[in-house]
Amino acid sequence: MMPPDKEWYDEAEDIDPVTIGSRTWTGFKALTMDCPITCLYIEEDGHKYQLTIYTDQDDGSISITDADVQAIIASIAPSE
Numbered sequence: 001m002m003p004p005d006k007e008w009y010d011e012a013e014d015i016d017p018v019t020i021g022s023r024t025w026t027g028f029k030a031l032t033m034d035c036p037i038t039c040l041y042i043e044e045d046g047h048k049y050q051l052t053i054y055t056d057q058d059d060g061s062i063s064i065t066d067a068d069v070q071a072i073i074a075s076i077a078p079s080e
Contacts, residue, residue, distance in 0.1 A: 006028050009032050009037070014027075015029055018040065020073045020074050021073065021075075025042045026041055035054055037053060038051075038053045047078045049076060
């Protein structure tokens, strides 16, 4: 897996690194098919993780600062 490339998206801009749980993620905000997204990426201990969160939908919005979202992200672990 390779890190997501901002060139694949419209209006992409870097965001400050985000610490969630014990990990610090790098990423960017962008548009894909006119939908706002946040992409986060991290590589640690030989594992690579990538998240794409569709932040605004017709039925509501979500943010990487939401407690529920952070709990889910913090729980991500490699499979055995």
